[in-house]
Amino acid sequence: MADGTKFLAPGESYDTARPRAVSRERVGRRRLIDQVARRLVTLGGVTIIASILAILVVISAEVYPLIKPATASPERTITAGLDSTPLAAAVDEYREIAALVTASGVHFVSITDGTESPATPLNGLNSARVVGASPLGSGSFVLGLSDGRVIPAEVKFPVSFPDGRRRVDAELAMQDPITVDPERHPITRPAYASTPNGPVIAAAVSSKELTLVTVTETKPLIGSPVKQESCQRISLPVDGEITALALDGRGEDLFAGTSSGQVARVDLRDPNSPKIAEPVDAAGRVGTGVSALGFLNGDRTLVVGSSSGAVSSWQVLQTAGGDRRLVKIHDFAPHADAVVGFASSRRDKGFVTADASGVVHLHYGTTGQTLLTVKTEGDGVTAVAFAPKADGIIAVNAAGRLSHWTVRNPHPEITWKSLFGKVWYEGYAAPAYVWQSTGGTDDFEAKFSLVPLIYGTLKGTFYALLLAIPLALLGALYASQFMHPTLKGILKPTIEIMAALPSVVLGFLAGLWLAPLVEQVVPGLFLMPLVLTPLILGGVYCWRFVPPALRKRLRHGTEIALLIPIVLFGAWLSFRLGGLVERVLLSGDYRTWLLNVLGLTYDQRNSLVVGFAMGFAVIPIIFTIAEDSLANVPQHLIAGSLALGATRWQTAIRIVLPTASSGIFSGIMIGFGRAVGETMIVLMATGNTPVMNWSIFSGFRALSANIAVELPEAPEGGTLFRVLFLAALLLFAMTFVVNTAAEIVRLRLRRKYQQL
Secondary structure (H helix, E strand, C coil): CCCCCCCCCCCCCCCCHHHHHHHHHHHHHHHHHHHHHHHHHHHHHHHHHHHHHHHHHHHHHHHHHHHCCCEEEECCCEECCCCCCCCEEEECCCCCEEEEEECCEEEEEECCCCCEEEEECCCCCCCCCEEEECCCCCCEEEEEECCCEEEEEEEECCEECHHHCCEECCEEEECCCEECCCCCCCCCCEEEEEECCEEEEEEECCCCEEEEEEEEEECCCCCCCEEEEEEEEEECCCCCCEEEEEECCCCCEEEEEECCCEEEEEECCCCCCCEECCCEECCCCCCCCEEEEEECCCCCEEEEEECCCCEEEEEEEECCCCCEEEEEEEECCCCCCCEEEEEECCCCCEEEEEECCCEEEEEECCCCEEEEEEECCCCCCCEEEECCCCCEEEEECCCCEEEEEEEECCCCCCCHHHHHCCECCCCCCCCECCEECCCCCCCCCCEECCHHHHHHHHHHHHHHHHHHHHHHHHHHHHHHHCCCHHHHHHHHHHHHHHCCCCHHHHHHHHHHHHHHHHHHCHHHHHHHHHHHHHHHHHHHHHHCCCCHHHHCCCCCCCHHHHHHHHHHHHHHHHHHHHHHHHHHHCCCCHHHHHHHHHCCCCCCCCHHHHHHHHHHHHHHHHHHHHHHHHHCCCHHHHHHHHHCCCCHHHHHHHHHHHHCHHHHHHHHHHHHHHHHCCCHHHHHHCCCCCCCCCCCCCCCCCHHHHHHHHHHHCCCCCHHHHHHHHHHHHHHHHHHHHHHHHHHHHHHHHHHHCCC
16 A cells, blocks of 8 residues: 555454553553552551541640549658657758747757757747747748747748758747737637738637737838837637637738637738628538638638538638628548648648548648548647648657658649539639639639630631631532533632631731721621622512613623622621611610620620631632532433423522532531631630630630640640640540541431432
8 A cells, every 4th residue: 555554465463462462561560550559548548547646645645644643652750859749840842851849949850861950949938838839831930838928930941052962951030029918828829920011910818819919010211110019809709719710821811710610700901990700600510610720822712620520611702792701612521530730732722631540631722622641650640731842741740750741743723623614713703614824923723624715616616607608608509500610710719719828817817907997897797788688689689670682791600790789889888877877876886885785895806807707718618618519419410400390599409409418518517627726817816815605796715726825835744734735635526526427427418319
């Protein structure tokens, strides 16, 4: 042939050996590539699962110490050669030296080797003996003498490092004796407070009478300070005799416990005219008396121990009428015998109590929990001390036998109730959910309730989805079923590009630009649905009367563009009407009207702003997934519906939507997960306040934003650090549960409608 084509002669055949070999090599390469690709995909999936599990393990490892119980390890027990029964005890922060008060004064005993220093001579003791002492654990204290006087003192444990080794010394700083009772009754139950105006001393001088001594120091411009002492006797209207006294460090409230179980409060805010409040029954059982009183760190919570072993905490709360009353907060695990010792922590709201049988309990005042129980060796306990670092307990019996425990309890404030239940905090009128991790003073009571954070997370998600779901689904339905393909080809990529906007940019715009703008037009925003809806419906209705010749000039599906000026006009009209409504119906200021009529406070950065900003971030995700699901509905279903006489709208609602429901639901759930985990928009567009209300005009604090704000400043290994990891674990669990439930629902919907 001229074109080079060769025809086979009769009996000839093609040589197929070479093509067959080439085909086999090609198939082998494809199989190899398939195997490699399959293994790479499998490896990638396994790696992702392993990474997620590794993250879960790391988070769980950081959270686990929060739920570990407190432990106590007994250390060396020593016996000090004391001349009499110890009345009070204290210990240094390294638990090397213990200070014990006896009848002859203050003894310092080495806890490590049991050596004892001679009793420090007391100024002006003369022939008197020490018969009482206020608690030693809070710095200054007072020693009650047998001749009606008291000696203010302070135990110090200076630390030095000679030759690079730690050395702890013990010092006793004393002041001159002060006469409390001119009738020279023994001061067995003294109470002392060092206030900025001078010391305040109280003592029981008879069964129902107290003596109150205030020393006022005046510093003139020239010369030495001038001290003025005032002494007054107070008679208490109580049953029984006074058995315990406690005076807060501010010198404002004096409490007296009696043998009948009552606790009387004396208001000393005006020292010249003390006010005696009505006594309350605080022993917990009829016929038992108060055997111990003491304050927790901060001197706001009073602990009452009774002769029956009951232990309870109380606070002075202000009523609606302005009066103050003593209210019980918690009942702790009781002792089997009378409570004879009390000591509080200087770091937190923990404290220890000891009973006459030698059992010591470790409690935590905020949660109302008893964390630990230990038993001393020998008979009873007369004094107990809690180490300044809350890592040790010292208990001493009448024979001078000193028992020592090392306590490991790094997170005493954490219980399931404190994390997820209502807790009665100091100064609060009732139990509440509160998140407040830090404070300005050392006696701050940490509040770690995660409920406000979970509440805020769900609140922000709700308002974001409230805006995003209707707009995204209706937009996806129109784009997939009614919009012209050319216009859809422009609109869909534009919306998908919206998802690429960084959340920090959206949060910045929402917090600094959108929030002030929304504040000015809030009434108009709420009028907008009422104005836009009739305008749009009216525009659609009027379109029906447009001449067909004019309508044919527009491509089918592009007439939606004619609604843009109607929407813009409706928005302008809504804002104008909003200003009119505010002037006429809302007294000219909608913020004042909200506060006076509805009791709602308008915060500039609030849930309304977050709803717009986060909804803007979530809409592209839901729209894209929903539109893909709607567009992938088999065309024969749509054609069959239209052939049977259904309109496009009926087909979209009754055929397309149910068939694509599984994909639509997946899109909504993915949007939900995006909103739950959003950080920067919530952080920048809200006041970031952990409040619990559904008002759209107030802010909130979400779990994710709280982690971002507080984790950089949380001490590693501390309670706040681990609670933030617990918040991360909750976020992980929430998204896992939601995604799992969403997948189950999606599969069921898919099985239901795949038969169509």
